Amino acid sequence: MKNPAVFLDRDGTINVDKGYLYRPNECEYLDGAIEALSSLDSLGYRLIIVTNQSGIARGFYSEEDYRSFMAWMIADLKDKGINISGHYCCPHLKGAIVKKYDVECECRKPKTALFYRAAFEHDIDMEQSFAIGDRFRDLSICKDGQVKGILLGSGEEDIQPAFPYVRCADWQEALECIKASSRFHDNLAMIFNNSTKVILFDSLDRTLFTMLCEELRDKRKENIEIWHSFSDADSGEHIKYIEPKQMKKELDLYRLYEFSDRITVISDTDQYGGIMNYVKNGVMTLEEAVASLLYSTSGD
Numbered sequence: 275m276k277n278p279a280v281f282l283d284r285d286g287t288i289n290v291d292k293g294y295l296y297r298p299n300e301c302e303y304l305d306g307a308i309e310a311l312s313s314l315d316s317l318g319y320r321l322i323i324v325t326n327q328s329g330i331a332r333g334f335y336s337e338e339d340y341r342s343f344m345a346w347m348i349a350d351l352k353d354k355g356i357n358i359s360g361h362y363c364c365p366h367l368k369g370a371i372v373k374k375y376d377v378e379c380e381c382r383k384p385k386t387a388l389f390y391r392a393a394f395e396h397d398i399d400m401e402q403s404f405a406i407g408d409r410f411r412d413l414s415i416c417k418d419g420q421v422k423g424i425l426l427g428s429g430e431e432d433i434q435p436a437f438p439y440v441r442c443a444d445w446q447e448a449l450e451c452i453k454a455s456s457r458f459h460d461n462l463a464m465i466f467n468n469s470t471k472v473i474l475f476d477s478l479d480r481t482l483f484t485m486l487c488e489e490l491r492d493k494r495k496e497n498i499e500i501w502h503s504f505s506d507a508d509s510g511e512h513i514k515y516i517e518p519k520q521m522k523k524e525l526d527l528y529r530l531y532e533f534s535d536r537i538t539v540i541s542d543t544d545q546y547g548g549i550m551n552y553v554k555n556g557v558m559t560l561e562e563a564v565a566s567l568l569y570s571t572s573g574d
């Protein structure tokens with residue numbers, strides 16, 4: 275069986291980005307990083323670091339310095355219960371002062387060569403994997419539509435990449451997001467096998483939305499529709515855009531009664547909670563949806 279992985283940026287993601295770090299005594303881990311990485315490790319994810327180190331091309335430190343720093347970091351993380359499966363580094367920079375590294379390479383992120391090399395060497399199941407970083411270029415592997423992206427922190431607010439991603443304020447949120455997504459992914463089959471005919475997706479979680487749509491297309495479930503409110507999303511046959519206002523109307527109590535055994539609502543707010551107390555199989559928050567899917571498989 276192939277392995278799920280989390281592709282990790284290093285600076286600004288595992289450690290605080292102080293600029294061109296290569297001395298162990300200057301390494302400071304990001305808040306929550308150790309706890310989250312150790313959870314991801316126990317959940318069975320291979321942890322793989324993919325990092326641009328233009329400091330090498332700029333002559334600030336050598337490849338040897340990089341390697342000895344990484345040896346220290348990997349041992350230190352190991353002491354903290356975290357296994358790093360591999361680390362991949364681009365030392366290049368076009369126009370750099372150290373001529374050896376003045377290369378227009380295929381490995382500097384946002385290029386994806388290092389991700390694919392890592393995936394090959396560690397036998398990675400890309401569809402079950404995540405990329406996490408503080409810059410969009412750390413998520414460039416997500417453009418092929420398999421790996422899910424998580425942007426950590428509040429940087430790069432003005433850029434909109436051409437692939438779905440989730441923004442998480444900190445590591446704690448990122449961990450929750452991965453847990454929910456992976457359980458959700460495992461249990462998509464259950465959504466599609468129950469009596470659901472319409473899935474009303476009222477959430478800003480594009481990763482989950484994309485996964486739902488892909489699953490729907492793959493399985494050619496012609497009797498299921500997803501209603502959603504992403505106006506810019508690719509609206510396939512069974513994927514219907516409806517105006518957010520209209521969506522609220524569709525949730526009108528009586529319509530819901532009429533549809534209650536045919537509709538599953540996935541929402542990350544509980545604003546419909548009051549209404550839905552009256553309707554079985556109704557509105558759930560993302561977490562509730564995951565939990566109910568997990569526990570609804572008794573026997574049949």
Ligand SMILES: [Mg+2]
Binds near residue numbers: 407
């Ligand atoms: Mg970074």
Ligand SMILES: [Zn+2]
Binds near residue numbers: 364365366380381382
């Ligand atoms: Zn490179």
